[in-house]
Amino acid sequence: MEIKVLGAHNTESATTRLSGLVIDGKLALDAGSLTSSLAITEQLELRAVLLTHRHYDHLRDIPALGMTRYLNRKPLPVYALQDTLDALSVCLLNGEVYPRFTQRPPENPALVFIPVSPGVEFQIGPYRVLPVAMAHSAPSTGYLVTGEAGASVFYTGDTGSGFAEMITGIRPGLIITELTTPDRYGDDDWSTKHLTPAFLEAELGILKAAWGCLPAVVCVHMYAALEQEIRRELEQVAARLDGDIRPAFEGMVITL
């Protein structure tokens, strides 16, 4: 299994992109950077997109990707919570902001929306996918993706504190987690929406106690303007937990 990080930040700039990962060039996780990072040929190679929640930085490129698939007459399945699919249909693909690609062309629509439910596993080609509910300011799901050979990755999407309890039973080979701001943002309210290094340390401490050791951990969704501060604090977390815990970057490739 090869995982490429397209976007490692929650803020876009000339050198940073919004949330997005691609597994083996086939399966996309979140759509904040799919069209800004992938060639047209790569966009057409995608077999499915999994969305974590309705926030703009995670689904922004679905309309643009829909246009590519529409013009090439190559439908694309989009898996997400019903809440996320509704937001796409009502706010973006509503026939006013952009075409209703879930209905066009009528005989073979460019986007095929498939609702998912936390805890209900499904198969996409060779991948087994398990949605896991996450705590965030909008209905949100992380995904455990397991390949044919048994390699597995868990992607949190956006989450506040509490995600460790949700995944102690599944023990993935790699965790890709959000890590949005430095510790000075870490009041109680923030802990229910996003992670700081201190909040992440608490979660990983729970997992280490449950599993005996930690898998590799890669952090995305960083606020670009404060990335150096986040990185310094994350280094200390990694040292204290004695773990392979790293910040991601655009273009990072991880092989499992």
Ligand SMILES: [Zn+2]
């Ligand atoms: Zn969010």
Ligand SMILES: [Zn+2]
């Ligand atoms: Zn986000």
